[in-house]
Amino acid sequence: MLLFIALPIVSVLVQSVHTPHEAVLIETENCDPFGCTKSTAIDQDATQALRDEEPLGRFVGLEIYFDRGHLAVKEVAETWAKAEGIGNFFVNLNNLPFYRSMAFTLTFTFSVTPLMLVFGLMIALGVNALHQRLKGVLIFFSLLPMIVSPLIGSLVLFWMIDSRGIIGSALQWIFNDPALSLKASTGLTWVMLIVYGVWHAAPFSFIVFYAGLQTLPQDTLESAQIDGASRWQQVRYVIVPHLMPLITFVALMQLMDNFRVFEPIVGFNSEAHATSLSWFIFNDLGGETRLLSSAATSSVLTIIGVSILLAPVLVRTWRDFNAKS
Amino acid sequence: MFMKKLVLASAAILMSGAAMAECKIDGRVSIVGNEFPAIHAVADGAKTCSGGEIKANLTADHQKINVAGMTGNPAEYTTAIIANSSIVALMNEDVIRPLDDLVAQHGRALKPNQLIKINGEIMAVAFMANAQHLVYRSDILEKAGVKPPKTYEEMLAGAKIIRDKGLLQHPLGGAYKAGWNLAQEFTNMYIGHGGEFFKPGTAEVAINNAAGVATLEMLKALSAYMNPDFLTHDSNATSAEWKAGNVAMMNMWGSRMGPLKDPEQSTPQVVATTTLGAPMTVGGGSTPATTLWWDGWTVSKNISSKDAEATFLAMMNGIDPSLLNDETTPLAVWLIDGYEPTPAAVGVFAAANMNARPYPMLPYQGLLHTALGAEIVDFMQGKESASQALADVEAAYTAAAREKGFLN
Numbered sequence: 001m002l003l004f005i006a007l008p009i010v011s012v013l014v015q016s017v018h019t020p021h022e023a024v025l026i027e028t029e030n031c032d033p034f035g036c037t038k039s040t041a042i043d044q045d046a047t048q049a050l051r052d053e054e055p056l057g058r059f060v061g062l063e064i065y066f067d068r069g070h071l072a073v074k075e076v077a078e079t080w081a082k083a084e085g086i087g088n089f090f091v092n093l094n095n096l097p098f099y100r101s102m103a104f105t106l107t108f109t110f111s112v113t114p115l116m117l118v119f120g121l122m123i124a125l126g127v128n129a130l131h132q133r134l135k136g137v138l139i140f141f142s143l144l145p146m147i148v149s150p151l152i153g154s155l156v157l158f159w160m161i162d163s164r165g166i167i168g169s170a171l172q173w174i175f176n177d178p179a180l181s182l183k184a185s186t187g188l189t190w191v192m193l194i195v196y197g198v199w200h201a202a203p204f205s206f207i208v209f210y211a212g213l214q215t216l217p218q219d220t221l222e223s224a225q226i227d228g229a230s231r232w233q234q235v236r237y238v239i240v241p242h243l244m245p246l247i248t249f250v251a252l253m254q255l256m257d258n259f260r261v262f263e264p265i266v267g268f269n270s271e272a273h274a275t276s277l278s279w280f281i282f283n284d285l286g287g288e289t290r291l292l293s294s295a296a297t298s299s300v301l302t303i304i305g306v307s308i309l310l311a312p313v314l315v316r317t318w319r320d321f322n323a324k325s
Numbered sequence: 326m327f328m329k330k331l332v333l334a335s336a337a338i339l340m341s342g343a344a345m346a347e348c349k350i351d352g353r354v355s356i357v358g359n360e361f362p363a364i365h366a367v368a369d370g371a372k373t374c375s376g377g378e379i380k381a382n383l384t385a386d387h388q389k390i391n392v393a394g395m396t397g398n399p400a401e402y403t404t405a406i407i408a409n410s411s412i413v414a415l416m417n418e419d420v421i422r423p424l425d426d427l428v429a430q431h432g433r434a435l436k437p438n439q440l441i442k443i444n445g446e447i448m449a450v451a452f453m454a455n456a457q458h459l460v461y462r463s464d465i466l467e468k469a470g471v472k473p474p475k476t477y478e479e480m481l482a483g484a485k486i487i488r489d490k491g492l493l494q495h496p497l498g499g500a501y502k503a504g505w506n507l508a509q510e511f512t513n514m515y516i517g518h519g520g521e522f523f524k525p526g527t528a529e530v531a532i533n534n535a536a537g538v539a540t541l542e543m544l545k546a547l548s549a550y551m552n553p554d555f556l557t558h559d560s561n562a563t564s565a566e567w568k569a570g571n572v573a574m575m576n577m578w579g580s581r582m583g584p585l586k587d588p589e590q591s592t593p594q595v596v597a598t599t600t601l602g603a604p605m606t607v608g609g610g611s612t613p614a615t616t617l618w619w620d621g622w623t624v625s626k627n628i629s630s631k632d633a634e635a636t637f638l639a640m641m642n643g644i645d646p647s648l649l650n651d652e653t654t655p656l657a658v659w660l661i662d663g664y665e666p667t668p669a670a671v672g673v674f675a676a677a678n679m680n681a682r683p684y685p686m687l688p689y690q691g692l693l694h695t696a697l698g699a700e701i702v703d704f705m706q707g708k709e710s711a712s713q714a715l716a717d718v719e720a721a722y723t724a725a726a727r728e729k730g731f732l733n
Binding site: 179286293 | 724
């Protein structure tokens with residue numbers, strides 16, 4: 001616990017309140033195959049001296065948390081002061097990266113989680129009702145979306161929905177609109193990511209619920225049948241209550257997973273329309289930018305976000321647990 | 326069977342022998358770099374040296390690993406193959422060493438324009454040049470009665486004619502993928518408009534001006550003639566569109582020309598009519614709307630002088646004039662002695678002759694590039710005004726530059 005959970009959290013916390021030292025800049029003359037130009041570079045000796053003095057960097061407190069890339073306190077206040085009405089405020093808020101990514105992440109989390117629970121349960125009930133011989137094959141096929149690694153799965157779909165891909169062309173033909181592009185519209189990109197999310201996650205809830213169905217007490221079900229319960233009533237009053245602890249478990253796992261949505265955003269190249277905190281971390285750490293403090297701050301915000309999301313479920317589980325004992 | 330093996334084995338010995346005779350090293354060599362054919366050729370050349378262990382890790386994600394892999398002491402990578410944008414990250418973290426002593430000792434064969442000097446010290450050895458320039462399909466332009474464009478305004482007018490005549494629905498192409506690629510197109514176009522990115526001598530950004538707005542307007546006007554998925558198209562996807570015959574004109578990297586002219590990768594019609602042109606100007610300016618790039622190699626700072634010398638020798642062997650043959654010459658515009666330009670190089674040469682500006686080597690240019698790639702997307706989708714998008718870029722850059730200590 002200490003090594004794998006506490007230490008990394010402490011490490012990102014410390015990193016998120018420190019930033020690199022001020023860079024000492026000097027004027028230089030650079031020469032390359034195309035000639036010489038005046039330019040600017042970092043004075044390494046002077047900067048190294050600063051680094052040796054304080055190896056952790058400058059302590060900046062919560063400055064990074066409140067800057068434009070994260071909670072953007074100042075910008076939000078300005079938007080609020082300038083906004084004409086609450087609707088206009090939210091539209092303008094969408095211009096700030098953190099809030100834009102939150103809008104997508106929360107929409108994604110709260111549409112994928114319930115949908116995958118419902119689909120998972122439907123598949124589990126369907127497969128459970130089948131003949132014994134067919135079950136094995138069908139379970140295997142139902143699990144396929146989960147077996148395919150998320151990045152590959154999303155890349156495959158990405159090329160299929162391309163405006164020259166099989167699904168993209170089919171949609172253009174159906175709606176008779178040659179300019180229709182799933183990738184160019186924010187709304188359609190969101191729908192596509194949500195559909196992908198459900199496709200990928202439903203097998204997980206299916207397999208858990210299917211396992212749960214094997215422990216269903218047959219006598220309770222039979223007495224319900226004798227009392228004249230319809231198929232729907234059996235599901236509603238016998239099966240779902242029996243599976244409730246599993247449903248809570250799957251919901252918990254999925255809330256956490258969906259809040260950290262990442263692979264589909266990379267796979268679908270959808271950063272123009274949808275981003276998440278995890279994608280910010282990836283973007284900050286990669287390439288020429290390397291904003292370590294910013295990435296650490298996004299990590300801490302992710303942890304806080306997951307805790308807030310899980311709080312109601314956790315509190316409820318805790319109460320149930322206490323009530324039983 | 327035995328004879329066949331014998332012949333193969335002796336052939337292999339003969340082939341490697343030619344280079345081996347010259348290159349003996351005494352130390353460890355570990356290369357990290359981008360992954361494309363020209364760089365493979367250089368790394369393969371370096372590997373023919375004998376006497377020490379030589380490893381190469383060539384990947385498109387090289388920028389995510391090179392700084393980390395060179396920070397330790399001793400560093401994992403003894404050399405990084407970089408370009409003028411990515412050397413900045415290595416300079417900022419102080420992980421590469423000046424090469425003046427090694428050049429004096431072993432590098433007399435290098436031409437002066439291969440030596441990348443920063444503040445008077447040689448920090449890298451360049452081996453190839455690159456630039457984006459016009460490519461067009463001569464058959465489609467002829468059918469439409471359009472002359473090859475010299476300016477972006479002519480390109481727009483030509484695209485309109487091609488579309489109106491029903492020749493192609495999306496006649497223009499471009500690597501406009503949100504992120505690095507789109508930011509690169511902005512950089513090109515902004516330079517073409519004569520813009521300056523920063524207030525002189527400072528890290529304060531200054532792009533929210535008339536040149537910036539004109540740049541965005543032009544990018545958007547061009548995108549109207551592109552495949553509607555343009556915000557997801559990088560150089561690979563754009564090249565694929567070209568090879569499929571769906572595009573008539575585009576601004577594309579010189580290093581991508583080889584595959585476009587490769588008869589195995591497209592139809593004879595497309596290959597035969599794919600024609601290279603000079604980079605275009607924009608807005609009546611004379612500076613072409615493109616940037617010049619070089620690729621070169623560096624030597625890690627945190628390694629022993631024995632390993633540094635071995636690395637230098639191996640990399641010198643990688644860019645030895647004997648590297649150039651029928652197969653490798655068309656892969657790039659080489660800066661190596663004895664290179665004769667191929668037809669695939671005319672675009673890059675035209676860019677250099679038109680005095681195109683090199684991509685800026687500033688410590689904070691990468692931060693601006695990232696901010697551009699993320700923030701001008703809303704404008705390209707018609708969700709906000711050009712000046713709002715530029716204000717967003719400036720705000721995003723300022724937040725990042727403050728965090729990195731470039732601004733107070």
